[in-house]
Amino acid sequence: MGNTCAWPVLRTVDLAEALTLAEKLLAVSFWYRPDGCYLSAWAHDDDVLRRLTQAHPGASVELYGEGHTALPASVSLGVSDLGQTSDALRAWADITRCYVLWHDLKWPAVPELGLDEEYKYAELQVACNSHTIYCDEWTAEHTVFVHARPGHDARAAWLAAQVGARVVGPPEEGW
Template identity: 30%
Template sequence: MSVDIAYPVFRTPDLALALSTARRLMEFGRQEESSVDVYAELGSIAEVRRVAKELPQGWFQGQWSFSEVDGVPQDELPPLTFEVLGPDLPTDPAAYEGRLPVKCSLDDQPVDSIEDTFAAAIGPNQGYIRWTRLCWPDVPEQDLYGDCIHAEVTLLLNTRTREFDEPADDYTVLVHVRSVNVDGRQLMKPYAHWLAEQEGLTIIGPGQPS
């Protein structure tokens, strides 16, 4: 099974600029079936409530352990151990004990349908906007082969890594290509370079594997 690797090609404290840059890169691979996913981790009850108000169609779920839900009927599950829409979030603060950060996500949305709303709602929280089902074209003049399986663009929000282990006060754009590692060398890295060059950009850090 093949996997992807994502290269950072742009970073800025200007969210609007980061979003517009990511969108322009996405357009190189956009197809009719392309879609967008959004995701955030909300570290306080106040932030959960604020984001739920701004993104009521989002799905919210708290932290949970398998032992809490194993064999428990769905109608008896503890609050926030399963996904709920924003309007259905519990109002009792006690329901959030041990559940933070609460995850907020919305997947498989049409391109250009949710990005602006989500970017406006993210605030200080870590998250991402990820465009999927893209298709990178062949670049025969440079002997570069495109890919329609791992072609994605991600805008990282308030973090510099896909694992959310490097908090930041800025925004990073990643371009995804197929990971083809031969003797420690990524053979598709030149394609990521080519994508970045289309917007006058360059790779600014190591690739982030999936």
Template identity: 30%
Template sequence: MGNSFAFPAFRTFEIAEALYVVNQLLELAKPSEVEVDFDIRVTSADTLDRLTAMLPQADWWADRPDQDPSAPVPSSEKGDDPYASLPIHLQHWCLEPESVEAVLEAAGGEMVAARWDFNSWPPIPELRLGHTCRCAFITVSFNARSIYPDVPSSDHTLYIHAEQFHPERATWLASQVGLKILGEPQMSAL
């Protein structure tokens, strides 16, 4: 397991705008396969009802940042009740890109990190960078200001992932769709 660096490259209040930029970047990458992974912070029973109906195989764990770290954390792995454990993080992997809008609708205004995972970024000959299969991701944090759904925000941030030693890839990719890097990268576990 390694890490990628997620560079913030676009911020908007409009979900449709964020998804449009994702599609522009995917057109640039020309992937043969794309899947989307979700991490959703769920705070209400109504939202949990909608999401579990849509994602019945999702994993979850309790989100209790102030809890004693040695205390057991309720989770799907342990067979605990998610309703009794709210707020929780709900995760589901390997969904079709077409599922994004439906998942966002079911999540309502909750914080959602959606990560598009695909086979490679294109080569950049002028930077002497070849294809890379590693770190070929785009994350959009909806209603959150971090690549993880843990810092609330009223807007949505798109992140372009790149390898630790090639941050220029993210800058180049952003420039190809009319964007620029907005700040420091965040480390993301792969």
């Protein structure tokens, strides 16, 4: 058991720029399970819930309000390729805060840093309209996060450097 640690490696108002950086980071990784990707958003009112599910009718909805029968709701959608991910994320980012998370991938070994391959804590995330992985605050910017084993600051910096980026803020505890 244990939680990831998430380092922000880009903050931008340009969602295309965030997705391009994510695609470059995915190219650095080794896929473990290509379909290990999903989008997630919270709906706190009926209008947002309606708009999210209309944008992607295949999305699943789980209610978390009183007795699990009322809002807020967690809305999620599995995606399997970058094109589908990009389209879905753009649609949802126009509605509310949301994120896409790629999990079940593997970060490569970095022998010069004494780091073996990493699977358990390897994840990549784009948080739309937020600076946090949980999307609990609204911002005009989108944030790209690399998730890795807690304490592996050097791995996060190394991953960012591989794609011409850098860590742009302190890490936060992941999931």
